[in-house]
Amino acid sequence: MLRDIQDCFISEKEVEHIHAMSLRVLSEIGVAFEHEEVLEVFRKNGARVDGDKVFLSEAMVNDALKTVPRNFEVYGRNGSVFIGPDREDPFPVMANSAGLVTYIETDDTVHKANVYDAIKYHKLTQTSEVLQMSKASSIDYPGLGNDKENKILKQYAIQLKYSDKPIASALRTNPHNVGTGRIKDGVLASYDLVKRYYDIWDKYVVLEVVCPLSPLSNNYECLENVLGAAAGNQPITICTCSMTNVTSPPTLLGTIIQDNASILAMTVLIQLLNPGNPIIYNSLSAPSDMRSVQLSIGASESFLLSMATLGMARFYNMPARTIGAYSDAIDVDYQAGAESMLTGMAPILGRSDQLTHAIGTMGSFNYGSFEKFVLDEEVLLYLKRVQQGINFSEGRECFDLMKEVGPRGSYIQRRTPKAYREEHYLSKLFHRKGSGITMREQVGTLRSRAAAEVERRLEEYKLPETTKAQDAILNEVLVNLDYDI
């Protein structure tokens, strides 16, 4: 690709205008931070604070932006991922979806999330050629023990057991899963578990995510997570998720400006707490469909909002995260395919640096599907090929071959050339065997092929090897569970 797709949708002038308007929001409207310790940090550093509203100057924003690193590296048990615009491979570093409350089985029944769904997603992630990071697909499902225990720690332990890929966290620590202690300490306990398990002490080991609320506010729980991540010196994705006309203005531009102001305010806080702390710029904001007042993550406007996210992140010189293969469909159907391709195109052709919820999500973030997981992989591999573009290098003209074959000749008589194999992505699951009238009976449905692929992957899956010390660490945490894992 010659240039990123967002160049088709947002100009430098427009990016600058959004920045200027965001500065006005920060100085004239302010952002709420519902946490006294945080307000004190702002006060100490010269911000005007009125109640829990913080007003920020351009100088404070500029100072913060100066210390945000352009790239960083997150370590797993067996390797690391490099995240940022200087990454050589333009295909984003991706993790599976998270926050799924319901799963659709192959037989089309639906059920509330449980530990086995989460484990199946870990196994599919571990065996995925498109995902380089692991993420907990559901959180706080039943059976994790009594309320006095730190249940987040157990969920980290499950993730560590089933995948050795670097962790993109979706395990938001909250008053209901942290046990008896403070949220911030629960966050730090999680990092400590991961570091002990890896025996890695001086690297980034958890890509954290925090979600400012829209409009322009941050609650106590979110800020405790921020304080934990900054104290633990782990990279933080700042993820806004506004709904147009509900929690953000009715226009896309207004939504972009409000989100950008939120992200900048959080950036200032993080850099004040821990200068140089890596940050990923991220908005998952999406349009509301006002007929049902539902978030429409697979919509056209979702794509457009991502174009702005990429434009702003590039302007600030920060790594970008955007939407992935999203859909509002509640079946593995035509809509799921169409919307996943549309929303997957934004980050791949926009060369986003990192994605979570990249695959396996539908129903406006609520539904998981094992078949959609592997079908979304296919969509991303299609898009990877599109991202590679046309090979214009010398020799690819095939002039001599064209002359040899000549008018009316055939190219097929010879061995399939290397150039063909290099330039063609041959799909794994999508049908390409032709269209005779009996073909449908011969090949079965796409859904059944996807289910077979899921089955194959789960059968081939092997638990990552562990040391005795690692087993001991997990066994210490994985107690009082209502199920065998």
Added chain:
Amino acid sequence: MLRDIQDCFISEKEVEHIHAMSLRVLSEIGVAFEHEEVLEVFRKNGARVDGDKVFLSEAMVNDALKTVPRNFEVYGRNGSVFIGPDREDPFPVMANSAGLVTYIETDDTVHKANVYDAIKYHKLTQTSEVLQMSKASSIDYPGLGNDKENKILKQYAIQLKYSDKPIASALRTNPHNVGTGRIKDGVLASYDLVKRYYDIWDKYVVLEVVCPLSPLSNNYECLENVLGAAAGNQPITICTCSMTNVTSPPTLLGTIIQDNASILAMTVLIQLLNPGNPIIYNSLSAPSDMRSVQLSIGASESFLLSMATLGMARFYNMPARTIGAYSDAIDVDYQAGAESMLTGMAPILGRSDQLTHAIGTMGSFNYGSFEKFVLDEEVLLYLKRVQQGINFSEGRECFDLMKEVGPRGSYIQRRTPKAYREEHYLSKLFHRKGSGITMREQVGTLRSRAAAEVERRLEEYKLPETTKAQDAILNEVLVNLDYDI
């Protein structure tokens, strides 16, 4: 949109290189024209002819390009469509798919094309808000009478009866459907029928399409159609459809060069026959999947080839036609949605001027589906919204509203503003009602909603009004049919 998506994939330098290489193909390799009358035209105008191979100089190509109009207008019974880069609306002028040999019914049975399928497509096209042109979806199905009759004429009559939208022809005249006369005369008889029916005599009334064969050749049948269209002074789409590594080189670049040479050679012929005859630059070339040696119209490489088609057409200052919502799927499934969105994105974000096969095609051009027809409309309307981009005009920042609502406020208490309605496309068929665990039972499947929409459209459909003279013209042609229409 600020710029067209092909700018991300092909540069001016690369376009110039393709042009230069194509000139080498035309002068060194030549293009076969299997028609003595055509060869004589080339000879008379100074081209070197060797057997049936024609060699063209740069000067002859440049002369031809000078007389190709940048835009043109095709008339129907009740209005016209303007085609070309100067068209105000960036959404392409589109027609439905053609050449379908098999249809999938709502109950998932498949059958060979018949007249009623063709009529259903005409009715859906007539009631479509995204299609502005009408096209025969199948051709030469059984029951059109005996072989001595001009069956093409009957198919034109059916199209005229069921739709009043301007005609994008898919009715290729050939020795088996033209009756006893010459193909060229059969083509002219068709135009005469349309002109009489419209009572329009001095306008373009049929957007014709001709298909050079790959590699680099044109058979007698194709050239008879060209002679007919040029003699009848109707606009001609030059449509190559190569299969990589089968009928074109194994590389995309080689395929693009070979197709471009074919299109230029045909352009020269048409401009020699009828200087100023409108032409649309079009390639539907696609990758082959060498595992099955099948054309893969929904593939990533299909998208990339379209980027080059758009780049070349713009370079030559000719109207462009590209792929539409294509798929190799043989079910109305996730693959059908994903591939249709991918391939639909090329022309919409590349601002192609015209499309045929825009909607309702799958199974590598062979399968039709009434439900896919209306679902593809949804995909194109999604893409239309993406094409509109983000509205950056003054006031869309909603700064005052943001101030009024403030941190933690809500935007939902007021009436849904006009700006929201202007900036959001609310899908008609795709699910957006949320994701509760019982939602699937409440809303039914997407396929069933699409089937209901097809049913509704067919019920609401009304035959275009006719005069007695028009009825008489059709009655004269529509004889000896094996069915009631």
